Amino acid sequence: MIYNAFTVLLNAGPTVMLPVIMFIIGLIFGVKPAKAFRSGLTIGIGFAGIKLIIGLLASNLGPAAQAMVKNFGLKLDVLDIGWGAIAAITWSSPIIPILIFAILLTNIIMLILKKTNTLDVDIWNYHHMAIVGVMTYFVTKNIALGIAATVTMGIVTFKMSDWSEHLVSGYFELPGVSLPTVSALSSLIIAVPLNWLMDKIPGINKITFEAKHAKKYLGLFGEPMIMGLILGGVIGALAKYDITKILNVAVNMAAVMVLIPKMTSLFMEGLMPISEAAKKFTKKKFKGRKFLIGLDAAVVVGSSEVITTSLIVIPLTIALAVFLPGNRVLPFADLAVVPFRIALVVALTDGNILKNIIIGLACTGAILLAGTNTATDMTNLAKASGIDLSLAAGALISSFAATSLTLSFIVYKVFTGNVFITLPLFIAAFIGIWVYIEVIKKKPQIDEAKEVNIAE
């Protein structure tokens, strides 16, 4: 009986499975049944909506991208469908309940062992860590590897949140907060060494220029509907469509840019009661202890330096996509979330605009290449999750999230490669960095503080 019911649900696909799974997760966290049911259904509606929009995007952009390949040899046939769609695919995976609890448990255990100070109950952003496990499981068919990949993402994310806390409290003036949002943290892997390197070049810190007018001239790159309209029009023109068709693609792409976030916010709305319940539960558990509260990096991307840098980096990223050898990703939906990939870079360089642009482009370049590399796996996973890509004219899909992010890409490659070689290497490197930051680097800092005291 129970088995039969389960088979019926499984055969019904993610649109049905998702509300059921979220209802059960809600109940486990102690959300009242009526509320949990509504939450689950809201999330299911969000998923149905995202599926529709991706259909609109793929059927417009897919054939146009293929035509661009034919007309100009512009091989940008991997469509950037945006992180919201990726999050939807992640949340609809059959192993998602296990992964969510694995991440939460990893956080709680690390807190108990005092290996992290970040309390991360921002359940919403767990999808960044979960997708690596979902994809690993999808490719290897090994559930243990999938869970291990997600737990690894968790451990690294919580540590990086701790390590970057000074940027959040210092530059963004938000004390007591850290940002376990992979889409923001991941850039630090490239940004920290590059920033260190650029500091070695004499005079680079002295080069500053005014970017005040960026908002005036590049403001449209901050408005998704206008950006969608223009990009759609340009792509339609490059596809050598007639004018009616160009206008159609343009308006449809503006619609996609505006509608994807609306659908995604349904997801967030449905998840909120679960997130709040988890917050209450963990706060009770660790009463009296001082934490860094893990928040969505959305709280820092409003800083005007981040906005200015993003407005410059967004058009440059589009240009980069065309010229970067090996790239096949056509940047689109996720251009709207470039500020997340830039935010911590801006804090790291202390707002040096030249460094921000160079490092920012290095980060988006890495995202494009990793996105190209993992596009086939992502496309197969999306199809298995019931996303209809039949009208996409054979184009693949990707995004600026999931395994396109540098950190997620590395962990994904570690767990889908020859784990007997890659895993020890990864662990050695991670522990090396851990020791460097928490043991070696800490000491001279104390000395410096002393010196300052003496000097005073």
Added chain:
Amino acid sequence: MKKVLVACGNGIATSTVVAIKIREICEEQGVQVMVSQCKLLEVESKVSDYDLLVTTGKFDASDIDIKVIGAISLLTGVGEEETLDEIVKVLK
């Protein structure tokens, strides 16, 4: 009826949390209100239609003519009630 614009980084995640909390408190207190969400990047083009702007996190509000309230406390849970009181006061 007063109109509130809630803005966060992507107009999705944290602004949804804050928007729901504002709707809930206003319903409790019997205050009629319309809450919309947007990205921080869109604030300048949209804000003129609203009575109150609520943001999550660092935001340079020097060019904004209406009342602005920072609502990071609704995310961390520290000082949540005070912020909600302040919001309700403006909307009453």
